[in-house]
Amino acid sequence: MKVKVALRILLERSVKKMGKGMNPIVKAAALEMIERAYNEGIYVQISAGYRSLEEQASLYGQGRVYIYNGKNYSNLAKPNVTNAKPGQSYHNFGLAIDFFIVSDDGKKAIWTVNSKWQRVAAIGKELGFIWGGDWSSFKDYPHLEMTGGLSYKQLQAGKKPYITSPKTSKGDGHIMSIQKTINSRYKTSIAVDGVYGPKTRSALIKGLQVELNKQFNKKLVVDGKWGPKTKTAVITIKKGASCNITWILQAALYMKGFNPGTLDGEFGEKTEAALYKYQKASRISADKLAGKVTWNELFA
Structure with a gap:
């Protein structure tokens, strides 16, 4: 009798492959995809996530002569694998992943684009990904990305994409609870749909503005x-x-895919741990303090 690969193993392997530069929401969506596919008897791993500019140069140099930042990345012994130069791949901004199917025991990679592969892509699209298999000019079947509507040029200029939390058919119950609390506490009327969209983000900012005015006499316009x-x-x-x-x-951290535990307004161990993980993932100072840089990362 074959032993089925454990979900934990697939998740751990995938987290390692995605690296430390992933957008936290894209990373959370990738892990959600793996879990959903697993529940349908399809075993998926992520083969690539964040890719540095140097790593992109090395890939682009396969099959061609290529100089980047004065370094020769040419490798004519290998075939072309990408047409994306450094900065021209969403992998370089932590917004893309590549996936593949594994055998039931998790020991063999399966690259055949069959019904299982297409089902994984469909799950990815349900979660908000764009699938490379839908492209007309170049089919990239392992590729999934979330761009936030931004071009490479905008990302290179430092603009940050606005990406919502992974979508679910019923909505996230914790987000629904957050939305209800916001409506009750701050007299807003956002939809209680369990999805972290622009209106929920704006309502959270309104709440922060209200509290800053009330507790610290900041005299801000409450405009969200x-x-x-x-x-x-x-x-x-x-x-x-x-x-x-x-x-x-706590609500903002949860929306970004980092669970602070009970949303009770108490800055305890779990909230500190979630904040630290978020800071590390966002590549800002992981000082466990929610200051200007952290707030800006959460809401910019």
Whole structure:
């Protein structure tokens, strides 16, 4: 009797392959895809995630002569594998993954694009990914990406994509609870649909503006916009803080795919751990303090 590969193994292998530069929501969606496919008897792994510019140069140099930043990345002994130069792949911004199917025991990679492969791609698309197999000019069957509507040039210029949390057919129950609390506490009327979209983000910012005005007399316009005055007005909170601003931090972390435990407004061990993991994943100072840089990363 064959032993079925454990879901934990597929997830651990995939996390390692995706690397540390992944957008946290894209990473969460990739892991959700693996779990959903597993529940349907399809065993999936991620083969690639974040790719540095140097790694992209090395891939682009396969099959051609290529110089990047004064270094020769030519490798004529290997065939072309990509037409994307450094900075021209969403992998370089942590917004793309590549996947493949594995055998039931998890020991063999299967690259045949069959019904199982197409089902995984369909799950990925349900979660918000764009599938390379749908492209007309060049079919890239292992490839899935979330671009946030941004071009390579915009990303190279430092613009950050706005990507919502992984979509589910019924909506995320925790997000629905957050949405209900926001409506009740801050007199908003956002849809309780379990999806972190632009209106929920704006409502969370409104809540933060209300709390800053109430607790710190900041005199902000409560407009739900992440503008210069709100960016300047935010305060730094840390472990031990107990207030509605901590609740907003917890809600924002959950929306980004980092679970702070119970959303109770208490900055405890789990909230600190979630914040630290988010800071590390976002490649900002992992100081376990929710200060201006962290707030800006959460809402910009």
